[in-house]
Amino acid sequence: xxxxxxxxxxxxxxxxxxxxxxxxxxxxxxxxxxxxxxxxxxxxxxxxxxxxxxxxxxxxxxxxxxxxxxxxxxxxxxxxxxxxxxxxxxxxxxxxxxxxxxxxxxxxxxxxxxxxxxxxxxxxxxxxxxxxxxxxxxxxxxxxxxxxxxxxxxxxxxxxxxxxxxxxxxxxxxxxxxxxxxxxxxxxxxxxxxxxxxxxxxxxxxxxxxxxxxxxxxxxxxxxxxxxxxxxxxxxxxxxxxxxxxxxxxxxxxxxxxxxxxxxxxxxxxxxxxxxxxxxxxxxxxxxxxxxxxxxxx
DNA sequence: AATTGATGATTGTCTCGCCG
DNA sequence: CGGCGAGACAATCATCAATT
Numbered sequence: 001x002x003x004x005x006x007x008x009x010x011x012x013x014x015x016x017x018x019x020x021x022x023x024x025x026x027x028x029x030x031x032x033x034x035x036x037x038x039x040x041x042x043x044x045x046x047x048x049x050x051x052x053x054x055x056x057x058x059x060x061x062x063x064x065x066x067x068x069x070x071x072x073x074x075x076x077x078x079x080x081x082x083x084x085x086x087x088x089x090x091x092x093x094x095x096x097x098x099x100x101x102x103x104x105x106x107x108x109x110x111x112x113x114x115x116x117x118x119x120x121x122x123x124x125x126x127x128x129x130x131x132x133x134x135x136x137x138x139x140x141x142x143x144x145x146x147x148x149x150x151x152x153x154x155x156x157x158x159x160x161x162x163x164x165x166x167x168x169x170x171x172x173x174x175x176x177x178x179x180x181x182x183x184x185x186x187x188x189x190x191x192x193x194x195x196x197x198x199x200x201x202x203x204x205x206x207x208x209x210x211x212x213x214x215x216x217x218x219x220x221x222x223x224x225x226x227x228x229x230x231x232x233x234x235x236x237x238x239x240x241x242x243x244x245x246x247x248x249x250x251x252x253x254x255x256x257x258x259x260x261x262x263x264x265x266x267x268x269x270x271x272x273x274x275x276x277x278x279x280x281x282x283x284x285x286x287x288x289x290x291x292x293x294x295x296x297x298x
Numbered sequence: 299a300a301t302t303g304a305t306g307a308t309t310g311t312c313t314c315g316c317c318g
Numbered sequence: 319c320g321g322c323g324a325g326a327c328a329a330t331c332a333t334c335a336a337t338t
């Protein structure tokens with residue numbers, strides 16, 4: 001031990017991160033350089049995502065760091081919420097730091113340093129201090145398999161606010177602007193599958209309710225085009241709800257009855273929470289609004 | 299286009315001093 | 319005495335331009 005500040009060296013991995021005003025328990029290990037892993041608390045600048053070992057260095061950095069929002073272009077703004085698009089090639093360090101931070105909360109993430117082939121979409125909450133990082137997702141610039149999202153993460157203090165669903169919505173809005181359909185990178189994590197299952201179900205329920213007057217004329221292809229979801233994802237989601245059948249010609253048909261009073265849809269396998277069997281009115285959700293997106297395909 | 303080198307900013311660490 | 323915050327400074331790092 002060389003001095004009084006080295007007393008934290010017995011830690012084998014990072015237990016907490018301090019970012020902005022939050023002290024957050026970490027969930028998984030991340031491959032930070034070894035000297036940064038041997039600490040209880042890792043300090044992260046909430047604007048440039050630089051990581052530091054000590055509170056002193058963090059404070060000094062805060063005085064000098066001139067960033068008040070993520071690098072790249074702001075592509076979406078709705079009140080306090082903004083989305084920035086960051087190019088992994090143009091802002092390599094930022095994106096590498098982002099991947100390391102994300103790994104603290106993602107189990108099986110493997111991408112950390114080879115960030116050039118990716119774009120990163122950063123969700124921020126704005127106040128008079130600046131645009132505070134709350135969540136992100138990454139996307140391959142050129143996905144051969146039609147993936148429109150690779151990794152997605154919301155910082156724990158901001159979870160359960162609908163930000164994950166919102167970012168998934170943004171990812172499909174981007175696909176829509178590219179005139180493509182898309183799907184998340186496989187394999188999905190447990191939490192990822194849960195989020196997507198919920199998103200797909202709600203998106204299709206919304207579509208059905210909005211188009212209930214002419215569902216007979218609607219094909220699976222129409223739904224796919226409208227939602228930018230792949231045919232496979234549309235079919236598997238509708239099938240899980242038990243509202244998909246094939247007619248004599250082998251074409252898919254929707255079997256739906258819309259309850260115009262409650263605004264809900266009768267489904268065989270709807271989620272039953274709290275033992276209630278009455279269909280729950282689906283919760284309001286944070287939707288990405290196409291008119292607020294200022295983005296052109298890469 | 300890729301590599302190298304210079305330059306200026308930033309960090310890690312040492313030291314001192316305060317306080318419980 | 320031990321822990322913590324702050325100033326100083328050498329070493330390191332990122333950036334950008336020049337060169338191959």
